[in-house]
Amino acid sequence: MIPDxxxxxxxxxxxxCRSLGKKLGISKSAASLLIRKFKARHxxxxxxxxxxxxxxxxxxxxxxxxxxxxxxxxxxAKRLFQSIDELRPKEPKKQFEVKMPKRAHRNIIILxxxxxxxxxxxxxxxxxxxxxxSQVDMVVLNGDTLDCEALSTFQDADRxxxxxELDLARSxxxxxxxxxxxxxxxxxxxxxxxxxxxxxEKYLVRQAxxxxxxxxEGNKVLxxxxxxxxxxxxxxxxxYSEFLALPGDLYIQHGHKVSKHSSSSVGNxxxxxxxxVIIGHVHRLGAFYVTNRLGTxxxxxxxxxxxxxxxxxxxxxxxxxxxxxxxxxDETTWHVQQAFIQDGxxxxxxxxxxx
Numbered sequence: 001m002i003p004d005x006x007x008x009x010x011x012x013x014x015x016x017c018r019s020l021g022k023k024l025g026i027s028k029s030a031a032s033l034l035i036r037k038f039k040a041r042h043x044x045x046x047x048x049x050x051x052x053x054x055x056x057x058x059x060x061x062x063x064x065x066x067x068x069x070x071x072x073x074x075x076x077a078k079r080l081f082q083s084i085d086e087l088r089p090k091e092p093k094k095q096f097e098v099k100m101p102k103r104a105h106r107n108i109i110i111l112x113x114x115x116x117x118x119x120x121x122x123x124x125x126x127x128x129x130x131x132x133x134s135q136v137d138m139v140v141l142n143g144d145t146l147d148c149e150a151l152s153t154f155q156d157a158d159r160x161x162x163x164x165e166l167d168l169a170r171s172x173x174x175x176x177x178x179x180x181x182x183x184x185x186x187x188x189x190x191x192x193x194x195x196x197x198x199x200x201e202k203y204l205v206r207q208a209x210x211x212x213x214x215x216x217e218g219n220k221v222l223x224x225x226x227x228x229x230x231x232x233x234x235x236x237x238x239x240y241s242e243f244l245a246l247p248g249d250l251y252i253q254h255g256h257k258v259s260k261h262s263s264s265s266v267g268n269x270x271x272x273x274x275x276x277v278i279i280g281h282v283h284r285l286g287a288f289y290v291t292n293r294l295g296t297x298x299x300x301x302x303x304x305x306x307x308x309x310x311x312x313x314x315x316x317x318x319x320x321x322x323x324x325x326x327x328x329x330d331e332t333t334w335h336v337q338q339a340f341i342q343d344g345x346x347x348x349x350x351x352x353x354x355x
Contacts, residue, residue, distance in 0.1 A: 007038050033274055107135060108326040109180075110252060112142035112280030113304035115196065116168040117160045120307050122344050123321055124172070126354035127305065130339075132179045134325075134349070136187050139180050140244060142280045142302065143194025143254030145169055146224070147309070151203040158310070166227055177233055189233070193240040194254040194281065197224045243273070248332040255281030262286035262320075266299035278302055278326070278336070283319040285340055300324060300336055322346070 006023065009015055014035070015023065021031035109131060114124070131139070146169055150162040173191075180187045204212045204222060214221045224230075225237045238244060243253035251273050259265040263286030269277045270288065276298045286301035303322030308314070321341035325348065328334050339346040345354040 002034065002038075004038070007035065105135075106137045106328040108138040108140060108246070108328075109134070109136055109323065110140045110142055110278060110302055110326065111305060111323045112194070112254065112302050113144045113283055113306055114141075114169075114172075115144055115147040115304070115306035115309065116165045116172070118147055118306045118309045119168070119172075120305060120321065120344075122354065123305055123341055126341075126344065126346065127323060128175065128179055130346075130348055130351075130353050131176070132182055133351070135183050136180050137184060138188045138190065139176060140190045140192065140252055141173070142192050142252055142278070143240070144196045144280060145173075145191070145194070146197055147306075148196045148199040149309075151199040153206075170228060173228070173230075173233060173235070177235075189235040190238065190244055190252075191225075191228070191230050191235045192238045192242070192244065192252070192254055193224055195240060195256060198240045200224055246326070246334070247328065248334045249275040250326070250334055251275055251277050253277065253279055255279035258282050263288040263299070263301060266301045270297055270299045278324065280304070283317065285320040285322045285338060287336075287338070298336070300338065302338070303341070305341075 002024070007015055007020065009019070017028045017031040017035060020026075020035060021028045024031065024034075026034075111127065146165050147160070148162065148165065150159045150165075152159075173189075177189060180189070200222070201212070211222055219226055219231075230237050240254060240256075243251050245251055253269065253273070255265060255269055257265055257268055258281065259268060262284045265282045265284075266277055266279050266286060267288045267290075269279050270290070278300045280302050282301050283304040283306075284301050285303040288299040290297045302324050303320045305321060305323065308317050308319070322339050323341075324336050324338045326334050326336055337348065339348050341354070345352060347353075
């Protein structure tokens with residue numbers, strides 16, 4: 001931790017990004033992130049610095065230099081993170097922040113890429129069995145719960161009807177809500193859209209833009225949030241451009257880039273987010289660790305829970321089935337346990353499921 005005194009000059013004024021960078025021997029963009037985190041720790045500064053995911057509009061962030069935050073050698077960083085400009089969103093992403101309850105252990109289950117109607121029924125049944133056996137404080141569906149195949153621009157005469165996907169997914173989350181609350185009535189639920197759910201809005205823009213803004217009492221009628229009935233079920237909804245911020249600088253987002261090898265994609269997401277990240281999207285399992293003078297950062301790719309869809313060549317996908325559990329041992333200390341599902345079976349908490 002850098003001492004607070006390093007952030008001020010001799011007159012007691014807060015240093016600029018450039019001055020702090022020169023003082024610490026780091027880039028201007030790295031100094032910018034340090035100042036934002038410093039301001040977030042002190043209530044005397046503006047509220048805009050309370051969101052760790054926000055970027056100051058006045059700062060021009062040079063992405064190639066910012067990788068120094070994660071990797072001490074900028075040359076290696078540039079080699080690893082090649083698509084920095086493409087990865088950075090045009091606007092700062094929004095976030096939904098969570099404060100964990102105060103008790104011995106708190107558990108969060110994160111599932112993603114179920115892709116109804118290409119879901120694996122046997123695997124989902126085993127995952128539901130595990131959740132039933134567990135004390136769960138939060139369940140996160142981290143994107144691509146729906147495939148939205150009928151809304152895709154890809155032409156296929158044998159597309160699954162969109163209404164069928166919605167029926168399957170609604171039935172699933174109703175069961176999931178009930179099972180997760182079996183051992184904890186206060187369990188929370190978060191739905192995050194993935195790129196496949198984002199197909200709905202793109203479809204409306206192409207085919208029926210006049211219906212895009214149709215709303216009743218301020219709620220969009222033709223939205224995933226409304227069609228899935230998430231508000232009625234008590235689920236927090238986040239769009240594809242948003243992310244879930246958990247204590248201990250852990251961010252949950254669906255993801256939007258795919259690299260060739262396992263763990264490379266989440267490495268890019270870590271650089272983009274500036275912290276530890278769990279993503280879906282890539283349908284692979286992987287872990288990525290970086291330690292530098294700012295601490296240790298961790299990234300996880302969370303696999304998928306679907307079968308290979310018919311529109312891909314048989315056995316051509318480099319995918320792994322799985323999910324993870326995040327356990328908090330205090331208010332900010334967390335640990336990730338990944339479940340690798342092989343032949344429909346996985347081991348979690350010392351018990352074999354799917355046997």
